[in-house]
Amino acid sequence: MATSRLETVQTGLGMQVKRLIQDVPTRWNSTFYMTASLLEQKSAISLYAADHQLPATLTASDWTLLEKVNTLLAPFEEITKQISFATSTTSEVIPSVVVLKRLLAKQTTEDSGIKTMKATLLAAMGTRYQIVEAEPLYSVATILDPRFKDRYFTSADNSKLARSALAQEVEKNESSSLQTTTTEAADPATKTPRMTAEPNTSSCFTGLYEEFLQEHAAEQGGTSSTATQVQIETYLAEKTIHRTESPFEYWGKNKERFPSLAATAAKFLSAPSTSLDSERLFSTASNILDEKRNRLSGDHVETLIFRKKNLPMYLNLNPKNLNYQEE
Structure with missing residues (x-):
């Protein structure tokens, strides 16, 4: 009623x-x-x-407080959507956490009534992500993302640890007999690069990402003694690409300049930062195999799921094959 x-x-x-x-x-x-x-x-x-x-x-004050709470939670929602894309990777975790912390730490005249909430959220993030910059899974992925590199680490020690972890991973790949196969996996001619997300013009973080890039300019390392260190220092000394550009396309174009780094990037930038994409795949399976189509064999179901997931990317890369959409 x-x-x-x-x-x-x-x-x-x-x-x-x-x-x-x-x-x-x-x-x-x-x-x-x-x-x-x-x-x-x-x-x-x-x-x-x-x-x-x-x-x-x-009351009027309740509505005002609701508006402030909604504004405070908006950046969390934006990041949640950002890392839920199929094109997201673990490299986005550290920059997202660092930028969100800075946003929460900023004091404004509009904080009246939500100061405790902001402080609580900031403290919770500090507890939950206390060692995220020291985790090689995240730090190496971040430093290998040409949009971020080593610009978003909050301390010089964390940046050095990330560089060291990267050098170890690159050397490990170079000594592995599977290096050639890994390098080919980064080649867009043999593998389909994932699509770049559309830029968010109404972002809650306008200017904050650029602010970090300006504060943490590339620092020149010492004298290079190995080819691996030369690649790393040359790569880090170059300017970062725009946040809306695709890191996969970057490595596809620069894999010959930085072959060892490209092979390592293929490993660390390959997985989404959440399980949402795999969960969506379960929904796809339930839509294909239902009570009206319950006689499909496992092989046919697997083939249909594979086509459903990969055909749009194939058609986008090959505009001449758009007639397949009609079929």
Whole structure:
């Protein structure tokens, strides 16, 4: 009955009919969606409260506080979506954490009422990601991403550890008999590079990424003694590419200049930073094999899933084959 009445109010105000979103304890971003839904339906909710004498209503200060909470949670939502792309990699973890921490640490005149919330979120991030920069999985991936390199480490010690871990990984690849195979995996002529995400023009982090790049300019190392160190120092001394460009395309073009680094990049930039993409694959399987198509063999299901996942990328790289879409 309440939903029906709210829809009537929305229609009367000329608004799009929408239901309010409820908060779910196990999904943090549902809190953001709930506050966004309330703010969007502020006029309808206020009119509903006046007409039906709700036992509890939101005051003007409550609405102001909701707006501030929603603004504070927006960067978390942006990063959640950013690392949920199929093209995301572990290299985005450290820059995202560092930039988000700086955003939370900034004090503004709009912090009244949410200072404790900001401090709590900042402290929680410091606890959860305390050693993330020391983890080779993240540090090597970050330094091998031409969008970030070594510019987002918060201390000189962490930067040196990342360089050292990178040198060890490169030397390990060079001594491995599988180096040739790994190098070919980075070649876009033999493997399909993943697509670059569209730039987010309304980002909550406008200027913060560039701010870090300016603060942490490339530092020249000592005298190079090996070919590996020469590659690393030359690579790090060059300017980073724009954040919206594709690191996979970069390594495809520069694999001959930095063969050892390209082979290592193929290893560390290959996996998404979350399990969302694999979870989406389970949804694809359930859409293909359902109660009306339950006689498909396992091999056929696997083939259809593979085509569903990879055909769009193949068609994008080969515009002449777009006639396959019609078939």
